[in-house]
Amino acid sequence: MSFYFWQELNRMELTLVFVACLCLVMAVTGDPCLIISEINADNPRLDTTEFVELYHTSGQRASLDGYSLVFYNGNGNIAYKVLDLKGYSTDDRGFFLVGSVDMLPKPAILLPPNTVQNGPDAIAIYHSSAARYSEKMNVTSVGLVDAVVYMSRRSGGAEYLAEMLTPGEPAFVEDDTAHDGDESIERCLMSEDRWGFQVSLPSPGQRNNCTPPMSPATVPLITEVRLGGGQVEGFVEMTEASSAGPLVLVVLDGRTDRVSVTLMFSYCFYTTSTINQSGAVAIYSGTVRDFPVGSALSQIQPLDAFVFAGPGNRPSANLTEMLIPGRQPYQLSNSLREGGFHLSRCGVATWSRDPGVFWEAPQTPGQLNQCPWPKICPHNSGNGTDPSPHLPPWGNSDFLINELNTDTPGAAEDGEYIELWHPSARRVSLQGIWILLFSAHNNKLYREISLSGHFTTSKGYFLLGSDRLVPAPSLRLPPNTIQNGPDAVALYRSPFGPPSAAQRGIPTKGLLDAVVYRQRGSDMEAQELSKSLTPGQLPLLEDHEVLPGDEALSRCRGLYPFDLSAFSVAPPTPLRENSCPRPSPPPEGVVISEVSSGHWTNHSQQRGFVELKGPPMTSLLGLVLSVFNQERSGTVMALPLTGFIDQDGFYVVGNVTGAGDRFFVIQGFTLMSVEDGPVSLSRCSCCEVRSPSSWTSSSPTPNRDNLCPSSAFSSHIDICLSPMATDWHGYSGGERL
Incomplete structure (x- = not known):
C-alpha cells in the first residue's frame, strides 16, 4: 500500500x-551491447524448460556474428558447451533465446533437456574469433563481453569462476524457495548504470520482472x-x-x-x-x-x-x-x-x-509503477576486445589503495581524494567494500564509508574525494574531510555490514589494504595504527618539499597489499596511471648474505637479523628491505635503508650487537632445526642470486664471513637403486645415479 x-x-x-525536462542519468552511454538478461538453469523435476535469454540493449534486431556463448562447469572450471552464434540475430525487440526443446516461446537454438547445469557454474558471452573457444577449454577472460556466475543454495564452490569472469562480485544464488513453482535469475538495473540480479518468475523473450524491493x-x-x-x-x-x-x-x-x-x-x-x-x-x-x-x-x-x-x-x-x-x-x-x-x-x-x-515513467498513483526496460550497457567493454588484465603474479584480484592526496595547498582542502584500483583493470562492482578513516590522535574511526552500489571505471579505478575535485569523483566528500596526518586509510571487504560493527577497536577482519601516513615530526604518533594495519612499517610522509605545488602518495613499486614501500611522493593523477618518479639505479653487488629469526628456535640466545654483503662503503639509499608472510599474503615489514656497507663489506639490520641504526624483530619465519644453539640461514654460493640452493643452515655469524660447508671434506657418492627383495620379478639391474 x-x-x-x-x-x-x-x-x-x-x-x-x-x-524542466529530465536529462536522465540512465541515458544510453556509448554503443548498445549484448548482455545476458535471464537464466533459468534449475527447473522443478526434469529440467525441461531451461533457457538463457540474451538481450541487445538497442531494443532492436541485431546481428550476433562474432559472438560465442560459453557454458562453464564449476567442477574443474572448464567449458562444457560452446555455441557459435554466427548467422543468428536477435528478434525485433532485441531478445534471443537458447533453451530446451519443449519450452515456449520456441528458442532460436534448441538444447536437449537438462543441458544447462544447475551450479556452481557460469555462462559467458565472448566477441572474438569462434575458433578461440571450444569445449573442455579452461575459463578465460579474453574477449569477454558479459558473464553470469551462479550456484544453488546447496552447492557453493564458484569462487574461481567469479574471480575470473566477474571479479569483485560473488556468484549469484538461484534460490528455489523464492517462488512457488519455477524461478529464474533476472538481470535488473539497480541504480543509474549499476546492474544486478534478482530471483523472479521466468519471463523468456519478455521484459524481466524487475520490481523495486x-x-x-x-x-x-x-x-x-x-x-x-x-x-x-x-x-x-x-x-x-x-x-x-x-x-x-x-x-x-x-x-x-x-x-x-x-x-x-x-x-x-x-x-x-x-x-x-x-x-x-x-x-x-x-x-x-x-x-x-x-x-x-x-x-x-x-x-x-x-x-x-x-x-x-x-x-x-x-x-x-x-x-x-x-x-x-x-x-x-x-x-x-x-x-x-x-x-x-x-x-x-x-x-x-x-x-x-x-x-x-508513466504516472501511476496508488498502483504499481510502470517502469520502462532500460537501454544501457552494464559494461564498458565495447565489442569484447581483449582486456588483457594485469593481474599480480600471486593471483590476488581484490581492491588496492592506489593513490592518496590528503593534504592539498590552501585552507579549503578541496582537492583531496582517495583512489582505489582493481588489479583486473576492468569495471568491477564495489558491493560490500568499505573505506574507513582513522585518526592517530585517539586511534579511533572518524569516518566509515560504504561503496556498495558503485563500480570502478572500465580501467579499474574508483575515485572518492572533495566536491570540487577535477575529474569529478564518483563519491563526493565535503572539503577537508580527509585528515592530514598522522592518520590512516583502510580498505575492507565486509558484505554483511560495517567493519566497525563486527570488531571493536581497529578492525582487521576483512582488511584488504591500508596506508598509514604522517606529517613531519609525527612518525611516532601512529604506532598503534601501524601495529594494527601495516605492522613493522613506518608511516608514509606526503612531503611538500619534494614537488612544487601539490603532491600525492602514489603506488609505484608493486601490487602487494599493506606494503608502504610501494608508494612514492608523486604528482597527483586521479583516474589516470600514476606518474611515478624514475627510481635511482640500484647499488651493484649488494646481496642478502644471512638471515636469522628469533622465532626459529627456542634458544635463549637466538636473535633476529638480516645481513647484507657488498662492496665496502656502498650507499644503500633507495633500497627497501621487505619481509613477507605467506599466510598473510603481504608485507610484514618494509624498511627503507639509508646507511652504507661497512669497510669489511657487511651491513646488518636487526637486534644484534653491531647492527645498523634500524632495529626490529623478524617475525613469521618457520625453520625446523635439530641444533642445540642459535641457527641462521647463510648464503654459501657467491653468484646465484634468488636461488634456494645457495643457502644452508649454520650458526649465526653477523658481521663475519658465513660458516659454509668446506669442499675439502666433501665426498662423491654413487647410489644404486634396486627393487625390494620381495619384488625381484622383472628386475633388469640397478639404475645408477
Whole structure:
C-alpha cells in the first residue's frame, strides 16, 4: 500500500517544483551491447524448460556474428558447451533465446533437456574469433563481453569462476524457495548504470520482472514523484509505514540549505519555482515543529530523500552529503515540459536515499509503477576486445589503495581524494567494500564509508574525494574531510555490514589494504595504527618539499597489499596511471648474505637479523628491505635503508650487537632445526642470486664471513637403486645415479 496526495498549485504558496525536462542519468552511454538478461538453469523435476535469454540493449534486431556463448562447469572450471552464434540475430525487440526443446516461446537454438547445469557454474558471452573457444577449454577472460556466475543454495564452490569472469562480485544464488513453482535469475538495473540480479518468475523473450524491493513496514520509501509545471499538479507517493510513528515531509532549498516547506505526510506535494534552482525532498520521523520553515538543514539522518539539481545550479556538497551520501542529485535540463515530469522508483537497489533509482515513467498513483526496460550497457567493454588484465603474479584480484592526496595547498582542502584500483583493470562492482578513516590522535574511526552500489571505471579505478575535485569523483566528500596526518586509510571487504560493527577497536577482519601516513615530526604518533594495519612499517610522509605545488602518495613499486614501500611522493593523477618518479639505479653487488629469526628456535640466545654483503662503503639509499608472510599474503615489514656497507663489506639490520641504526624483530619465519644453539640461514654460493640452493643452515655469524660447508671434506657418492627383495620379478639391474 502507498500514500499519495496532490494539490492545486494555485492554492499553495510553496516554491519548489521545476518546469524542466529530465536529462536522465540512465541515458544510453556509448554503443548498445549484448548482455545476458535471464537464466533459468534449475527447473522443478526434469529440467525441461531451461533457457538463457540474451538481450541487445538497442531494443532492436541485431546481428550476433562474432559472438560465442560459453557454458562453464564449476567442477574443474572448464567449458562444457560452446555455441557459435554466427548467422543468428536477435528478434525485433532485441531478445534471443537458447533453451530446451519443449519450452515456449520456441528458442532460436534448441538444447536437449537438462543441458544447462544447475551450479556452481557460469555462462559467458565472448566477441572474438569462434575458433578461440571450444569445449573442455579452461575459463578465460579474453574477449569477454558479459558473464553470469551462479550456484544453488546447496552447492557453493564458484569462487574461481567469479574471480575470473566477474571479479569483485560473488556468484549469484538461484534460490528455489523464492517462488512457488519455477524461478529464474533476472538481470535488473539497480541504480543509474549499476546492474544486478534478482530471483523472479521466468519471463523468456519478455521484459524481466524487475520490481523495486518491498521495504519493511517501519521504513518508508519515496516511490513516485511528479514535478509539476504551469497549472499541473504535483505529488509525492511513498510506501506505507504505519509503525514508523509520525512522519514529516521536508522541502529544502538547494541554494541556502534551509527548510522551505514542512508538512505532515498526509499532505505530500510540490509546487513551482524557477528552473535554475536546486533542492530536495526528505522524509523524517517527527513533526512539523521539529523542522520549522527557515531552519537550517537538520543533522538528523532522513528515512528517505530525493535531491535534484537545476541547470547550472547544483545543491551544496553539504546538502548532498547529508541527505544522499555517496550519490548524485537528479539533474534537470533547460528543456521545458508543460505537462511536468513523472518519476517512478524503478531501480531494484535495496538501499534508500538514491535519486538514481528514479526514471521517467508513466504516472501511476496508488498502483504499481510502470517502469520502462532500460537501454544501457552494464559494461564498458565495447565489442569484447581483449582486456588483457594485469593481474599480480600471486593471483590476488581484490581492491588496492592506489593513490592518496590528503593534504592539498590552501585552507579549503578541496582537492583531496582517495583512489582505489582493481588489479583486473576492468569495471568491477564495489558491493560490500568499505573505506574507513582513522585518526592517530585517539586511534579511533572518524569516518566509515560504504561503496556498495558503485563500480570502478572500465580501467579499474574508483575515485572518492572533495566536491570540487577535477575529474569529478564518483563519491563526493565535503572539503577537508580527509585528515592530514598522522592518520590512516583502510580498505575492507565486509558484505554483511560495517567493519566497525563486527570488531571493536581497529578492525582487521576483512582488511584488504591500508596506508598509514604522517606529517613531519609525527612518525611516532601512529604506532598503534601501524601495529594494527601495516605492522613493522613506518608511516608514509606526503612531503611538500619534494614537488612544487601539490603532491600525492602514489603506488609505484608493486601490487602487494599493506606494503608502504610501494608508494612514492608523486604528482597527483586521479583516474589516470600514476606518474611515478624514475627510481635511482640500484647499488651493484649488494646481496642478502644471512638471515636469522628469533622465532626459529627456542634458544635463549637466538636473535633476529638480516645481513647484507657488498662492496665496502656502498650507499644503500633507495633500497627497501621487505619481509613477507605467506599466510598473510603481504608485507610484514618494509624498511627503507639509508646507511652504507661497512669497510669489511657487511651491513646488518636487526637486534644484534653491531647492527645498523634500524632495529626490529623478524617475525613469521618457520625453520625446523635439530641444533642445540642459535641457527641462521647463510648464503654459501657467491653468484646465484634468488636461488634456494645457495643457502644452508649454520650458526649465526653477523658481521663475519658465513660458516659454509668446506669442499675439502666433501665426498662423491654413487647410489644404486634396486627393487625390494620381495619384488625381484622383472628386475633388469640397478639404475645408477
